[in-house]
Amino acid sequence: MDFFRDALGERRENTIIASAPLLEMRGVAKAFPGVQALSGVSFSLERGEILALVGENGAGKSTLMKILAGGLAADAGEIFVDGHRAKIDAPRTAERLGIGMIYQEFNLVPQLSAVENLVLGNEPTRRGLLDTASARERAQRIFEELGIEMPLDLPVSQLSVGRQQLVEIAKALSKQARIIVMDEPTASLTENEIERLFAIVRRLKAAGNGVIYISHRLEELPRIADRVTILRDGRIIETRPRESFPRDEIVSAMVGRRLEAQYPALPEVAENAPVVLEVRGLVRPPAVNGVSLQVRAGEIIGFAGLVGAGRTEILRAIAGADVPRTGEILVDAKSVRVRSPIDAIREGIVFITEDRKAQGLVLGMGVRENVTLAHLARFESRARMLDRARETEETQRMIRELAIRTPSTEQLARNLSGGTQQKVVLAKWLLGTARILLFDEPTRGIDVGAKAEIHSLMVRLAADGAAIVMVSSELPEVLGMSHRIYAVRGGRLVREFTREEATPDGVMLAAAGAAA
Amino acid sequence: MTEARRSARAYWLRVLAAAVLFIAFIVVIDVAAHGAFLRPSNIVTVLRQITYNFILAIGETFVIITAGIDLSIGSLVSLCGVVMAIVANSLHLPAVALIAVTLLAGLAVGAAAGYANALPVVKLNLPPFITTLAMMQIALGFSYIASAGRPVPLNVSVFENTGYGLFLGGLTNALHLPGIPIPVIWMLVAGVFFSVLLTRTRFGRYVLAIGGNEEASRLAGIDVAKMKTLVYVISGVCAAVVGFLYMALFSSGSPQTGTGNEMLGAIAAVVVGGTSLMGGRGTIVGTFFGALLIGSLNNAMNLLNINSYLQMVVLGAVILLAVALDQLRRRFFSA
Numbered sequence: 001m002d003f004f005r006d007a008l009g010e011r012r013e014n015t016i017i018a019s020a021p022l023l024e025m026r027g028v029a030k031a032f033p034g035v036q037a038l039s040g041v042s043f044s045l046e047r048g049e050i051l052a053l054v055g056e057n058g059a060g061k062s063t064l065m066k067i068l069a070g071g072l073a074a075d076a077g078e079i080f081v082d083g084h085r086a087k088i089d090a091p092r093t094a095e096r097l098g099i100g101m102i103y104q105e106f107n108l109v110p111q112l113s114a115v116e117n118l119v120l121g122n123e124p125t126r127r128g129l130l131d132t133a134s135a136r137e138r139a140q141r142i143f144e145e146l147g148i149e150m151p152l153d154l155p156v157s158q159l160s161v162g163r164q165q166l167v168e169i170a171k172a173l174s175k176q177a178r179i180i181v182m183d184e185p186t187a188s189l190t191e192n193e194i195e196r197l198f199a200i201v202r203r204l205k206a207a208g209n210g211v212i213y214i215s216h217r218l219e220e221l222p223r224i225a226d227r228v229t230i231l232r233d234g235r236i237i238e239t240r241p242r243e244s245f246p247r248d249e250i251v252s253a254m255v256g257r258r259l260e261a262q263y264p265a266l267p268e269v270a271e272n273a274p275v276v277l278e279v280r281g282l283v284r285p286p287a288v289n290g291v292s293l294q295v296r297a298g299e300i301i302g303f304a305g306l307v308g309a310g311r312t313e314i315l316r317a318i319a320g321a322d323v324p325r326t327g328e329i330l331v332d333a334k335s336v337r338v339r340s341p342i343d344a345i346r347e348g349i350v351f352i353t354e355d356r357k358a359q360g361l362v363l364g365m366g367v368r369e370n371v372t373l374a375h376l377a378r379f380e381s382r383a384r385m386l387d388r389a390r391e392t393e394e395t396q397r398m399i400r401e402l403a404i405r406t407p408s409t410e411q412l413a414r415n416l417s418g419g420t421q422q423k424v425v426l427a428k429w430l431l432g433t434a435r436i437l438l439f440d441e442p443t444r445g446i447d448v449g450a451k452a453e454i455h456s457l458m459v460r461l462a463a464d465g466a467a468i469v470m471v472s473s474e475l476p477e478v479l480g481m482s483h484r485i486y487a488v489r490g491g492r493l494v495r496e497f498t499r500e501e502a503t504p505d506g507v508m509l510a511a512a513g514a515a516a
Numbered sequence: 517m518t519e520a521r522r523s524a525r526a527y528w529l530r531v532l533a534a535a536v537l538f539i540a541f542i543v544v545i546d547v548a549a550h551g552a553f554l555r556p557s558n559i560v561t562v563l564r565q566i567t568y569n570f571i572l573a574i575g576e577t578f579v580i581i582t583a584g585i586d587l588s589i590g591s592l593v594s595l596c597g598v599v600m601a602i603v604a605n606s607l608h609l610p611a612v613a614l615i616a617v618t619l620l621a622g623l624a625v626g627a628a629a630g631y632a633n634a635l636p637v638v639k640l641n642l643p644p645f646i647t648t649l650a651m652m653q654i655a656l657g658f659s660y661i662a663s664a665g666r667p668v669p670l671n672v673s674v675f676e677n678t679g680y681g682l683f684l685g686g687l688t689n690a691l692h693l694p695g696i697p698i699p700v701i702w703m704l705v706a707g708v709f710f711s712v713l714l715t716r717t718r719f720g721r722y723v724l725a726i727g728g729n730e731e732a733s734r735l736a737g738i739d740v741a742k743m744k745t746l747v748y749v750i751s752g753v754c755a756a757v758v759g760f761l762y763m764a765l766f767s768s769g770s771p772q773t774g775t776g777n778e779m780l781g782a783i784a785a786v787v788v789g790g791t792s793l794m795g796g797r798g799t800i801v802g803t804f805f806g807a808l809l810i811g812s813l814n815n816a817m818n819l820l821n822i823n824s825y826l827q828m829v830v831l832g833a834v835i836l837l838a839v840a841l842d843q844l845r846r847r848f849f850s851a
Binding site: 344350358359 | 519712716717718722724725728729731732733734736737738739745795798
């Protein structure tokens with residue numbers, strides 16, 4: 001644990017007030033035009049503590065953490081580190097105070113190796129030239145301290161998401177971070193990777209660091225958090241030790257209302273419901289290796305599997321986003337040619353991508369322009385001009401139907417919360433006559449309220465006769481939202497489960513390859 | 517709705533601020549030039565001077581909105597001018613028909629070159645910087661080959677009116693107004709047409725969407741390759757129009773025309789007009805004001821007898837300043 005002692009030693013010149021908490025934020029407030037994002041936020045973080053910060057999207061978590069990281073200036077309030085008042089006016093200051101951020105979207109340079117990323121901006125040099133040997137040594141020492149093996153020389157783009165995240169953590173530690181903020185760290189990790197991450201977080205805790213853990217996955221909190229703080233509408237609602245904060249109370253504190261059942265009841269699939277989508281022998285190496293599947297009207301199929309199992313790639317091949325090498329797709333029992341998204345949309349197949357920002361939305365455009373983008377031909381007048389009034393009308397209809405929380409039809413997609421963005425993506429597709437919907441992680445990184453709304457929307461679509469295939473890394477979601485479940489591994493559907501026979505353990509085992 | 521009203525108000529405030537700045541700029545120039553700048557005849561001169569730059573910049577605006585760039589437009593002005601002069605000299609047609617056929621020939625060459633620019637971009641994913649850089653050389657080479665390196669003088673006079681005639685000259689004369697040159701009318705028509713195309717049609721929306729997020733656009737069922745191709749074709753067509761107007765103005769098609777600072781001037785007008793080089797954002801109206809600002813500045817400096825070398829320095833500084841101001845404003849108002 002030498003390394004961690006080094007981390008503390010760095011600040012030895014400042015007297016540490018033993019009784020003071022590691023970090024304290026007092027009365028922090030921040031307003032944006034039209035929104036009070038934070039008001040009177042106070043909380044503290046002790047040494048060796050893991051504090052879970054929980055709240056719906058738009059509750060103010062990101063704003064609060066941006067203030068802590070020096071990326072945003074607060075309108076009011078004070079920050080204390082080790083009992084000393086700290087003025088954090090730039091990311092550099094936060095770094096010097098030992099505050100390390102691990103964001104949901106990583107800040108790694110994909111072409112560089114783990115070592116190069118680790119020392120980026122802080123490269124050891126010898127006689128003005130890069131000293132690669134000692135950089136390597138430094139990286140190796142940190143990974144050893146973390147108790148993980150890491151390919152040091154591969155470009156990080158070739159590492160799994162889980163490993164990339166470990167590089168992020170190591171990067172924070174190499175900058176002597178003692179207050180570590182993790183934003184949705186498990187959002188795209190497999191169960192094994194999550195277990196490994198938790199082990200590392202516990203080690204950080206044991207070494208006396210403080211961890212602020214932001215997550216939407218409430219089921220994780222008992223495994224990792226010491227205390228839970230709820231943020232809602234820019235205020236701290238409650239902070240309690242985790243043992244005395246049962247999950248349903250956390251949820252109701254978050255949303256300010258008690259949610260009914262977690263997943264809506266699935267409508268029965270009619271006995272004679274026709275097969276709407278059939279896939280035969282779909283192959284697109286390396287990720288898709290022979291997929292056959294039937295989906296009936298009103299049916300929701302869930303794909304469970306580890307990251308890299310090929311779940312997303314299967315959806316992409318069906319949706320024409322990638323062109324399969326071989327295989328046949330049948331819609332309403334008729335073979336169709338799907339070589340591009342244009343073909344797929346014509347056949348009523350739509351693909352709701354996992355990455356809303358990169359693939360779902362034009363962030364610099366407004367809600368209206370995003371919603372109508374895939375169906376613009378419908379808004380053309382005879383003179384081939386776009387009818388904006390009708391666009392606005394239809395967009396307003398979708399805003400009402402999906403309860404999209406936006407101040408206007410012209411609000412830029414960039415300024416919406418994650419859940420709201422996802423609803424805009426859905427609105428885009430529901431404006432058309434989609435009958436086959438492929439959802440990739442439909443509720444990833446969005447808050448509990450929006451999640452429930454998206455689930456009930458999926459159920460409504462199924463009840464109206466849509467055929468749905470859903471990929472999700474949250475096992476409870478797959479189990480709770482699917483009529484049938486496939487375990488996906490190595491680009492194949494390795495096992496089928498009916499709703500009745502599916503258990504978390506059984507599905508997970510099949511996906512992990514432990515069961516025949 | 518209050519939010520919508522607020523954002524509408526913010527928009528008009530920005531327009532107002534820009535207008536105030538622009539008017540202040542003009543007044544300062546006019547005072548400095550002892551009233552010579554705002555004289556009606558000088559205003560017409562400025563419009564005439566910016567015509568060619570603005571028409572080129574229209575095509576460049578479309579390309580830049582898709583996060584591309586077209587470096588070949590100067591060479592295309594040259595090539596199209598030479599080809600049209602040769603066509604016009606070799607056909608014996610009634611006046612109107614000759615003008616139409618000549619123009620169409622030039623537009624065809626411009627469109628074909630634009631298509632050739634786009635092909636490697638959309639099929640092989642080559643950077644447009646490279647393909648249009650290559651086209652810049654190739655088109656200029658063909659232009660010199662076709663003209664044997666010398667200007668091709670027109671042996672007909674039917675283009676004179678297009679080149680330097682006045683629009684409804686009798687009327688403006690009777691009203692004691694300065695005559696409006698025909699090329700200015702071409703510019704206004706092109707500006708309105710392409711502005712409507714960009715802001716009011718499906719094609720325009722697709723262009724903006726592709727620049728904003730190409731992958732999301734593709735997945736939304738937009739034929740990205742086709743839209744991008746059309747954008748380069750538009751740029752080539754705009755270059756052909758400028759080649760036509762220059763040929764009419766000089767009564768000859770010269771391979772030298774368009775090979776100076778034309779391409780850089782057009783890009784300057786586009787960026788000064790607020791179009792983002794990162795793509796996804798831009799307007800034809802903005803580009804017009806970009807061209808107008810640069811043109812006014814040039815004109816004013818001439819009126820003030822400023823050394824032409826110094827003019828270059830000032831112009832460069834103004835381009836930098838305008839884009840920096842735009843960036844600062846954006847950072848201020850859209851946090």
